[in-house]
Amino acid sequence: MTTTVVSTPTAQPLTRRPSYAKYVGAKVVGAIGSLFFVLVVNFFLFRVMPGDPARTLGRGRFKTTEQLEAFRHTYGLDQSLFQQFLTFLQNTFTGQLGISLRYRVPVSDLIRDRFWPTLLLVGTSTILAILFGVWIGVRAAWNRGGFFDKVSTGSTLTLYSMPEWWLGLLLIATLAVGVGPIPGIFPTGGLHSTDVDPGSLAGVLDTAWHLFLPVVTLTLAYLADYSLVMRSSLLDELGEDYLTTARAKGLRDLAVRRHHAVRNALLPTTTISAVNMGFVVSGAITVETVFSIPGLGLLSSEALAIPDYWVLQGTFLIASGGVIVANLLANLLYGLLDPRVRT
Amino acid sequence: MSTETAALRLTPRQVTRRRRAAAAQRTWRQFRVNRAGMFGLVLLSFFVLVAVFAPLLADADGLQVTKATGEVLEAPSAAYPLGTDDTGRSVLTLLIWGSRISLFVGLFATAISMVIGTLMGLASGFFEGWSGRILFRLTEWFLVIPFLPLAIVLASVLGRSLLNIAIVIGVTSWPGTAFLIRSQTLSIKERPYLERARVLGAGRWHQMSRHILPNVMPMVFANTTLTVAVAIIAETTLSFLGLGDPTRVSWGSMLDDAFSVGAMTTGAWWFIVPPGVCVVLVVLAFTLVGQALEEIFNPRLRGAR
Numbered sequence: 001m002t003t004t005v006v007s008t009p010t011a012q013p014l015t016r017r018p019s020y021a022k023y024v025g026a027k028v029v030g031a032i033g034s035l036f037f038v039l040v041v042n043f044f045l046f047r048v049m050p051g052d053p054a055r056t057l058g059r060g061r062f063k064t065t066e067q068l069e070a071f072r073h074t075y076g077l078d079q080s081l082f083q084q085f086l087t088f089l090q091n092t093f094t095g096q097l098g099i100s101l102r103y104r105v106p107v108s109d110l111i112r113d114r115f116w117p118t119l120l121l122v123g124t125s126t127i128l129a130i131l132f133g134v135w136i137g138v139r140a141a142w143n144r145g146g147f148f149d150k151v152s153t154g155s156t157l158t159l160y161s162m163p164e165w166w167l168g169l170l171l172i173a174t175l176a177v178g179v180g181p182i183p184g185i186f187p188t189g190g191l192h193s194t195d196v197d198p199g200s201l202a203g204v205l206d207t208a209w210h211l212f213l214p215v216v217t218l219t220l221a222y223l224a225d226y227s228l229v230m231r232s233s234l235l236d237e238l239g240e241d242y243l244t245t246a247r248a249k250g251l252r253d254l255a256v257r258r259h260h261a262v263r264n265a266l267l268p269t270t271t272i273s274a275v276n277m278g279f280v281v282s283g284a285i286t287v288e289t290v291f292s293i294p295g296l297g298l299l300s301s302e303a304l305a306i307p308d309y310w311v312l313q314g315t316f317l318i319a320s321g322g323v324i325v326a327n328l329l330a331n332l333l334y335g336l337l338d339p340r341v342r343t
Numbered sequence: 344m345s346t347e348t349a350a351l352r353l354t355p356r357q358v359t360r361r362r363r364a365a366a367a368q369r370t371w372r373q374f375r376v377n378r379a380g381m382f383g384l385v386l387l388s389f390f391v392l393v394a395v396f397a398p399l400l401a402d403a404d405g406l407q408v409t410k411a412t413g414e415v416l417e418a419p420s421a422a423y424p425l426g427t428d429d430t431g432r433s434v435l436t437l438l439i440w441g442s443r444i445s446l447f448v449g450l451f452a453t454a455i456s457m458v459i460g461t462l463m464g465l466a467s468g469f470f471e472g473w474s475g476r477i478l479f480r481l482t483e484w485f486l487v488i489p490f491l492p493l494a495i496v497l498a499s500v501l502g503r504s505l506l507n508i509a510i511v512i513g514v515t516s517w518p519g520t521a522f523l524i525r526s527q528t529l530s531i532k533e534r535p536y537l538e539r540a541r542v543l544g545a546g547r548w549h550q551m552s553r554h555i556l557p558n559v560m561p562m563v564f565a566n567t568t569l570t571v572a573v574a575i576i577a578e579t580t581l582s583f584l585g586l587g588d589p590t591r592v593s594w595g596s597m598l599d600d601a602f603s604v605g606a607m608t609t610g611a612w613w614f615i616v617p618p619g620v621c622v623v624l625v626v627l628a629f630t631l632v633g634q635a636l637e638e639i640f641n642p643r644l645r646g647a648r
Contacts, residue, residue: 160630162626163580278490281489289584320488
């Protein structure tokens with residue numbers, strides 16, 4: 001259903017001890033390669049634009065030809081393509097990501113300001129989704145065919161087939177706006193109320209109240225994949241011989257489950273959380289748009305309107321970079337947990 | 344005696360065809376038993392029929408804003424079974440015609456994805472040495488690119504159209520298929536009959552197209568079905584964000600209109616709920632069929648379910 005990039009375990013001769021350090025090194029090199037590829041793609045995507053890049057990127061900001069030429073020079077748009085690429089790399093690594101056409105502030109400032117709400121939203125949802133998803137998957141697989149299994153598998157399949165932002169729309173329509181005589185109990189959007197100081201205790205609770213529906217939406221969207229994968233990997237694991245041995249030894253059901261089967265079946269979940277990052281990023285964009293949360297996701301979809309090219313370039317870089325880092329971390333974690341994978 | 348030998352004298356092509364027909368029959372028999380798969384297939388057929396017979400089911404004039412006859416955001420009634428949208432058009436008509444775009448773009452994007460993915464998977468699995476490794480690396484790199492930011496960037500650079508949506512979905516979803524095909528290719532490559540073909544002088548192209556590809560096709564078919572599910576959700580999301588063609592109605596664009604006009608706050612549930620329900624049902628249908636096919640073609644999965 002979902003695919004993984006982690007290599008499948010192979011049988012290792014007992015004499016050879018695979019080195020974790022070498023594995024880490026290989027994965028880091030791979031990540032750097034991916035990052036470079038993303039930078040190349042990012043660079044060329046915006047050079048595909050029709051028309052004069054300097055005019056488009058500096059739209060409406062320059063009154064004289066001198067200003068336009070100065071702008072052209074700063075961003076190296078008058079140089080050869082290869083030179084431009086080097087300038088682009090240099091600029092990116094020093095944090096000069098351009099100026100937003102809409103907000104007239106550096107893109108790096110925008111990203112810095114919007115980063116935290118997105119992290120809060122996505123981080124909370126991912127943690128909750130892993131916890132609930134794994135629990136549901138384990139229970140469903142352990143009593144396969146039972147009532148819980150049927151209900152949970154049906155529900156998670158339906159959640160998996162649903163666009164996450166549509167669920168958000170439904171939640172707003174029912175819980176935020178209210179249905180008929182029942183009033184809404186959550187705000188319809190935004191991150192903070194205007195009259196509350198975000199730093200105070202009341203402010204924290206207010207933020208939590210605003211984030212409740214978005215977090216519920218994203219958690220439900222993410223957990224579908226985790227629970228389905230957990231269920232299938234545990235079902236695969238249940239056929240293994242060592243579990244028959246454990247039962248024959250007389251171990252209690254719960255012990256067999258927790259200490260043996262689940263621990264091994266959890267391995268694919270680590271890879272899924274990495275592969276999911278692409279979906280996590282998309283979920284952040286759509287849910288922030290629906291709930292008007294001022295994070296990186298809303299920044300991306302707003303930037304479409306003008307279009308705000310520098311912002312788009314910056315957010316694309318952050319999103320791809322985030323996916324690469326998450327993949328790397330998941331690969332490293334998997335290599336730590338499962339020595340068979342370290343080649 | 345002579346009639347027997349005459350009946351047995353079949354060309355290799357005829358033999359292959361008969362074997363494939365028999366295999367297809369066996370697959371169908373196994374599929375029929377899978378209740379979830381059959382449910383998905385029925386659901387799928389319903390939506391395909393609605394899309395194909397849309398002109399007969401709903402008047403095309405109902406799509407034109409200038410010819411809208413209803414009030415803005417009217418609740419469901421006898422005249423408008425699902426109410427009206429923000430321009431007075433019947434939501435049911437939009438839903439029926441929108442199914443065409445949603446299904447078509449989903450299928451087209453899947454076609455792009457499957458062609459690239461299958462070719463890349465076959466090539467990276469088949470070719471030894473550095474060429475195979477480079478192709479594998481390329482597949483890994485494309486897997487990293489998040490689909491929605493790329494779609495937004497492409498839409499800003501190339502403009503908003505359904506073709507761009509299909510291209511973006513195709514370009515970001517092929518790595519999954521490629522990995523699957525690659526692992527299948529790797530295992531089939533080692534089989535004895537392929538070695539015999541090589542010894543008999545079969546070229547690379549012949550091996551790939553006549554031997555590996557037909558054996559890989561069942562999994563490709565199952566994977567295609569699952570990819571369509573993903574593609575339809577992706578198209579809905581992209582249309583919702585306004586990246587699609589503003590003149591064409593799809594389920595995603597209906598939800599975009601509903602959102603912009605604030606249908607949640609005004610309680611116009613008939614504008615929000617039906618398009619989403621249709622998407623869920625279609626995607627669920629494809630997923631169930633795809634999973635059923637996966638179970639049939641992947642013997643490893645059969646026992647555990």
